[in-house]
Amino acid sequence: DAGVIQSPRHEVTEMGQEVTLRCKPISGHNSLFWYRQTMMRGLELLIYFNNNVPIDDSGMPEDRFSAKMPNASFSTLKIQPSEPRDSAVYFCASSLGTVNSPLHFGNGTRLTVT
Amino acid sequence: KNEVEQSPQNLTAQEGEFITINCSYSVGISALHWLQQHPGGGIVSLFMLSSGKKKHGRLIATINIQEKHSSLHITASHPRDSAVYICAVSPTQGGSEKLVFGKGTKLTVNP
Numbered sequence: 001d002a003g004v005i006q007s008p009r010h011e012v013t014e015m016g017q018e019v020t021l022r023c024k025p026i027s028g029h030n031s032l033f034w035y036r037q038t039m040m041r042g043l044e045l046l047i048y049f050n051n052n053v054p055i056d057d058s059g060m061p062e063d064r065f066s067a068k069m070p071n072a073s074f075s076t077l078k079i080q081p082s083e084p085r086d087s088a089v090y091f092c093a094s095s096l097g098t099v100n101s102p103l104h105f106g107n108g109t110r111l112t113v114t
Numbered sequence: 115k116n117e118v119e120q121s122p123q124n125l126t127a128q129e130g131e132f133i134t135i136n137c138s139y140s141v142g143i144s145a146l147h148w149l150q151q152h153p154g155g156g157i158v159s160l161f162m163l164s165s166g167k168k169k170h171g172r173l174i175a176t177i178n179i180q181e182k183h184s185s186l187h188i189t190a191s192h193p194r195d196s197a198v199y200i201c202a203v204s205p206t207q208g209g210s211e212k213l214v215f216g217k218g219t220k221l222t223v224n225p
């Protein structure tokens with residue numbers, strides 16, 4: 001099992017540019033989560049999907065953020081336009097989606113917006 | 115006030131010492147998770163528990179639902195245990211999949 005795969009590992013971009021983060025969940029997992037981690041706020045849930053359908057996007061900070069899950073094996077988180085305050089580590093995680101099933105995290109994407 | 119509070123924020127220990135990290139929460143939960151984040155950044159789920167105690171190797175996690183409190187213990191600590199340990203809860207309100215996280219406890223174990 002390859003685990004949750006995120007790309008890129010690091011992204012450095014200039015303010016105003018579009019950023020796309022990618023995630024491949026573990027095969028067979030029905031739930032997919034996008035988290036953001038900063039020093040100030042720790043880990044925060046941005047959005048989660050169940051069976052490819054967005055269930056709760058209340059954590060998405062602004063309209064500049066959007067997420068899609070076109071199929072069970074792929075999800076994207078897009079920021080357009082990016083701002084310096086978006087600099088953070090973005091984690092994708094997946095789970096079986098049953099009650100209290102454990103989360104499996106990807107290695108994260110470290111985003112720096114200058 | 116955060117719904118999940120961890121203490122201490124930082125902890126330094128000598129190799130071999132017994133470590134305790136505490137987590138208190140203020141909401142009703144269906145489960146509590148302990149996660150480990152290594153300096154490289156990856157996050158690993160250590161335990162998920164809703165009652166009693168679980169043990170895995172040198173790690174022990176306990177939870178007291180009535181007191182809304184959990185502890186993570188590390189016996190015979192080793193430098194490779196150096197990491198950030200994060201407590202997270204699955205609230206019964208709002209969906210158990212929406213984990214609420216503590217800010218983490220940074221553990222450094224010196225040789």
